[in-house]
Ligand SMILES: NC(=O)C1=CN([C@@H]2O[C@H](COP(=O)(O)OP(=O)(O)OC[C@H]3O[C@@H](n4cnc5c(N)ncnc54)[C@H](O)[C@@H]3O)[C@@H](O)[C@H]2O)C=CC1
């Protein structure tokens with residue numbers, strides 16, 4: 494079998510070496526002409542997979558090593574009888590880690606504790622439910638909106654307005670254009686104008702869920718608008734440099750970029766392809782993941798431990814350093830920061846020696862760390 498894969502998918506030989514011959518290309522440059530002798534296409538979020546790419550090619554199976562599927566024309570794939578798979582939840586823990594780190598930073602900068610104030614969550618899927626679980630375990634009040642789940646009978650959910658009134662808001666909805674519950678500009682000009690300067694806004698779903706122009710206008714107001722962290726942007730890889738300068742944390746779509754999240758994505762695709770081929774071999778994450786990470790010394794507070802593990806200011810600093818460049822140079826820098834992203838371990842793959850403070854120990858476990866007693 495002939496496999497073409499995005500060069501940013503890790504562990505390809507380990508997971509797909511037994512299935513066939515693997516060739517790689519940068520995801521954004523995969524073209525129809527590259528697929529003339531390809532049976533299996535493996536992509537990430539930056540390759541649009543539709544009729545324009547696949548028509549007239551022998552591709553019969555498409556896998557995306559991502560949670561989001563808005564870059565696949567799944568309707569067309571199904572009409573054509575082309576099988577496809579994604580990796581639901583593969584990097585959801587990483588996004589939850591990112592959210593906790595950003596909440597910790599916002600709390601420190603606002604002179605509060607991470608546990609102070611309610612958090613509103615938009616989207617209660619793999620990501621939103623993990624964020625919710627950890628916040629609940631930390632004793633933080635949460636409100637969640639998810640109209641499709643509410644319609645299917647899930648209880649305890651609230652409306653978007655109630656979520657947008659919370660002290661802190663985390664957006665984890667997929668990008669859905671059309672249908673009963675579209676999410677494009679779900680956070681629209683009206684919702685953005687109503688945000689208060691004491692609020693925190695985190696967007697880590699898809700860029701177009703937030704009206705970026707309206708957000709920029711809000712942040713330009715005299716009160717400075719909410720404390721904002723954007724990981725995803727309208728028009729990636731070309732971000733609005735003004736907006737990126739105005740938000741407190743601007744990161745290049747890396748919330749899900751843990752080592753484990755990326756490897757899990759590849760493993761899940763290999764398992765899906767094997768199922769499709771009716772092959773029994775099961776690649777396992779455990780075989781690919783290195784020893785757990787540790788911290789040399791345990792800082793005194795939950796916020797400090799979270800920021801010692803992952804500090805979003807580093808990623809924001811690197812993106813900010815690209816913003817004065819030309820358009821094309823900024824776009825390629827965005828992709829390069831993602832391609833060359835350093836190893837980031839998930840909190841659950843951090844094994845920390847428990848300290849003498851039982852309250853902190855409990856908080857660290859609630860946040861997702863593994864504690865060794
Ligand atoms: N920044 C990053 O690095 C990453 C971003 N993502 C993005 O996050 C999105 C969510 O991921 P998962 O939770 O794993 O997806 P999921 O598919 O498990 O859950 C999405 C949830 O959003 C809900 N939803 C749909 N329309 C909604 C609306 N109008 N309002 C509120 N909720 C709505 C769905 O009912 C579902 O429960 C992905 O689709 C992807 O676009 C995912 C991973 C990494």
Ligand SMILES: O=C(O)C(=O)[C@H](O)COP(=O)(O)O
Pocket residue numbers: 501536537538539558559560561562584746747748749750
């Ligand atoms: O899984 C998703 O959905 C994401 O947003 C991924 O973090 C996107 O990563 P890339 O596929 O763009 O490398």
